[in-house]
Amino acid sequence: MIQFAIVGCGHIAAKHVEAIQSVSGANLHTVCDTNRNNLLQFVELYGVPQWTTSFEDILNDPTVDVVSICTPSGTHAHLAIQAAQAGKHVVVEKPMALSLEDADAMIRACRKHHVKLTVVHPNRFRPAVMELQQAVKQGLFGKFSHINSTVRWNRGQGYYDTASWRGTKLMDGGVLMNQAIHSMDLLLWLMGPIHNVQAYTATMLRNIECEDVAVALLNFENGAVGLVEAATTIYPKNYEESISLFGETGSAVIGGPTANWIKHWTFEGMSKEDADSLIQRVNEDPFGIPGHQHIVADMVEAIVHDRPPVITGEDGRNALKLVLDIYQAAEHYKSTVV
Structure with missing residues (x-):
């Protein structure tokens, strides 16, 4: 099973939960949010087995394979780079970043640390x-x-x-x-x-x-x-x-x-x-089939078969550049x- 952790428990995170729970070979391991009240409400609503308010806990957990980033857009790059440095594959919501410099830094970090990067463009x-x-x-x-x-x-x-x-x-x-x-x-x-x-x-x-x-x-x-x-x-x-x-x-x-x-x-x-x-x-x-489910399933297959995701970091960068x-x-x- 590929173990996923979701960071950020806002509206869009619900789609990630549903997608992970629907994909064979994927398992929702942990959710994380710095707002404890929001986090606990989310955990209770979706029955998540583990939770934390510290992103460091996820980075230091060797059982987490993939980090799904569902936080405000301006935080995506920093979190994705940290995840890559910790050896975690990255699923990041759109837009992948708010500047090309940040997008490029995300792509470089994932390439350097040999992890997969996909951007959520489910349409x-x-x-x-x-x-x-x-x-x-x-x-x-x-x-x-x-x-x-x-x-x-x-x-x-x-x-x-x-x-x-x-x-x-x-x-x-x-x-x-x-x-x-x-x-x-x-x-x-x-x-x-x-x-x-x-x-x-x-x-x-x-x-x-x-x-x-x-x-x-x-x-x-x-x-x-x-x-x-x-x-x-x-x-x-x-x-x-x-x-x-x-x-x-x-x-x-x-x-x-x-x-x-x-x-x-x-x-x-x-x-x-x-x-x-x-x-x-x-x-x-x-x-x-919901687009988020396609993306989660594709990330699982990309990891198992060691191939690039269908939607790459470069694809996310191109949309951002436009x-x-x-x-x-x-x-x-x-x-x-x-």
């Missing part, structure tokens, strides 16, 4: 997205013309007020770093590297340091252009997350409140009956406006 494992990736891989779109990605969600002021670190530049980031970074990962996974970026960001409705609205125009190295729209200002609740690809011989749209449903699927040489059959099959079970490039482009735009 890759949605059934509709996997079908989309296969269509891209098979060349069904022909030459791409453009791609559109939207995250039109709601995060009210109460969400940010639940913790002092939310919405801060030092520990969290805005809608791009927090909510839309999964879409950034998908864009790069599906379309490849980006040549240049133009962007605008704004803080329109929320009392936070970072952006709650962002738009960006991307130019991919394959010649396609992309449009990104992301916001946490949608009233009164989450409205849409979507990704749309358009090419000379195919069009596809994945959407819904979360990008789990095939809304449009048309390719040259594919009959309407075949397209409708695929859409029906995917939409009957649009969530499939967000930072959008920030930089937006700042450049603001500096040119008189």
Whole structure:
């Protein structure tokens, strides 16, 4: 059994517990949080056998194989590097870090100490997205013309007020770093590297340091252009997350409140009956096996078979870099406006 320890007992940690408990070959050994009250509530809710308020206890425990980092984003790098130095494999929530320097330091530390590093980008494992990736891989779109990605969600002021670190530049980031970074990962996974970026960001409705609205125009190295729209200002609740690809011989749209449903699927040489059959099959079970479960299972297999995880530290770095490039482009735009 591969023994996992979870660090940070906030909302996202629950998905890690459920994933670990669902994967054959994985076992939840310990959870850790510096807030004792939160920790004990979490332990009681999920029936975790062992707990500690000291990260050092996990680092010094030879039975722990993997550390799952579920703490605020600004703490990821420090904890991941410590875990790697202690010989622990690392599963880290998105974004893997808030700077490329920290991301690079995490990758170097894991490489130096011969441990695996994976970043939680679970949207890759949605059934509709996997079908989309296969269509891209098979060349069904022909030459791409453009791609559109939207995250039109709601995060009210109460969400940010639940913790002092939310919405801060030092520990969290805005809608791009927090909510839309999964879409950034998908864009790069599906379309490849980006040549240049133009962007605008704004803080329109929320009392936070970072952006709650962002738009960006991307130019991919394959010649396609992309449009990104992301916001946490949608009233009164989450409205849409979507990704749309358009090419000379195919069009596809994945959407819904979360990008789990095939809304449009048309390719040259594919009959309407075949397209409708695929859409029906995917939409009957649009969530499939949870992405976190895929990631935990992949880490177990990567350790057992000594191979890299499917989602690598470099993948996490690429998504982070795109967000930072959008920030930089937006700042450049603001500096040119008189």
